[in-house]
Amino acid sequence: xxxxxxxxxxxxxxxxxxxxxxxxxxxxxxxxxxxxxxxxxxxxxxxxxxxxxxxxxxxxxxxxxxxxxxxxxxxxxxxxxxxxxxxxxxxxxxxxxxxxxxxxxxxxxxxxxxxxxxxxxxxxxxxxxxxxxxxxxxxxxxxxxxxxxxxxxxxxxxxxxxxxxxxxxxxxxxxxxxxxxxxxxxxxxxxxxxxxxxxxxxxxxxxxxxxxxxxxxxxxxxxxxxxxxxxxxxxxxxxxxxxxxxxxxxxxxxxxxxxxxxxxxxxxxxxxxxxxxxxxxxxxxxxxxxxxxxxxxxxxxxxxxxxxxxxxxxxxxxxxxx
Numbered sequence: 001x002x003x004x005x006x007x008x009x010x011x012x013x014x015x016x017x018x019x020x021x022x023x024x025x026x027x028x029x030x031x032x033x034x035x036x037x038x039x040x041x042x043x044x045x046x047x048x049x050x051x052x053x054x055x056x057x058x059x060x061x062x063x064x065x066x067x068x069x070x071x072x073x074x075x076x077x078x079x080x081x082x083x084x085x086x087x088x089x090x091x092x093x094x095x096x097x098x099x100x101x102x103x104x105x106x107x108x109x110x111x112x113x114x115x116x117x118x119x120x121x122x123x124x125x126x127x128x129x130x131x132x133x134x135x136x137x138x139x140x141x142x143x144x145x146x147x148x149x150x151x152x153x154x155x156x157x158x159x160x161x162x163x164x165x166x167x168x169x170x171x172x173x174x175x176x177x178x179x180x181x182x183x184x185x186x187x188x189x190x191x192x193x194x195x196x197x198x199x200x201x202x203x204x205x206x207x208x209x210x211x212x213x214x215x216x217x218x219x220x221x222x223x224x225x226x227x228x229x230x231x232x233x234x235x236x237x238x239x240x241x242x243x244x245x246x247x248x249x250x251x252x253x254x255x256x257x258x259x260x261x262x263x264x265x266x267x268x269x270x271x272x273x274x275x276x277x278x279x280x281x282x283x284x285x286x287x288x289x290x291x292x293x294x295x296x297x298x299x300x301x302x303x304x305x306x307x308x309x310x311x312x313x314x315x316x317x318x319x320x321x322x
Contacts, residue, residue, distance in 0.1 A: 042263065052261045100221050103227075113126075114197050142297065213293040
């Protein structure tokens with residue numbers, strides 16, 4: 001009888017241990033899947049460089065070369081967060097019937113007026129000149145036209161649009177264009193190729209002279225349905241993105257990291273471009289004020305550029321990362 005009792009006791013202990021093991025396993029939290037992030041190669045994606053290098057366990061970042069590629073990913077629910085031009089954020093808000101929130105500004109203006117001389121020192125000096133530019137029918141055209149209008153120069157400056165940034169850089173090099181409006185990193189390419197090319201005017205400064213806000217280039221957006229269920233992850237992303245952005249503008253190896261991640265192909269160009277790309281992370285009320293001012297200017301120039309109408313207040317996610 002004693003032997004049978006021992007056997008029964010052993011069985012009870014084994015079953016208890018098995019049951020406890022199952023309970024502990026069931027209670028263990030399911031690890032979060034990495035946040036799926038889409039970004040454009042170039043300035044809009046530069047702030048993510050250190051996140052891509054050091055936080056691969058938390059973020060799965062995919063780079064794209066064209067905004068429409070990111071649009072498809074957002075609309076189809078294939079990415080959670082994306083770094084996009086500010087006007088595309090507004091277009092997507094309308095396209096998805098409000099299933100997009102803007103959560104931060106990641107890049108301020110990256111447009112510059114270049115000159116192969118020393119005659120342009122203020123926007124007034126453009127009077128009687130021809131400015132060659134890229135971006136016809138898009139944000140660069142609308143910004144340039146706004147600034148010319150605001151400074152009473154609309155009828156005094158001729159603007160010739162070139163289809164390709166590389167072609168305009170070549171025109172600066174061969175002297176067929178003396179004044180050009182270009183974005184980074186093409187500004188750095190032009191200056192590197194021709195020592196006679198200089199930055200004459202910063203479009204950011206020209207904008208601020210006529211506004212109480214800053215010129216916005218790129219933003220981070222999140223799918224609203226993702227935000228509702230993953231607010232903690234979104235707030236963590238903002239904190240991590242801010243840390244990554246700060247490293248991009250301060251760390252000595254930032255250009256190497258940017259090039260290694262494929263955001264800008266050449267380290268030398270990345271190094272030259274970083275100071276001009278205005279990488280940042282602005283959230284909350286500051287983000288809203290700047291984005292709204294920018295979208296309003298674009299809407300007044302061409303409503304289609306922002307999706308046909310300005311987004312409602314629920315477009316703006318006003319949390320602040322610590």
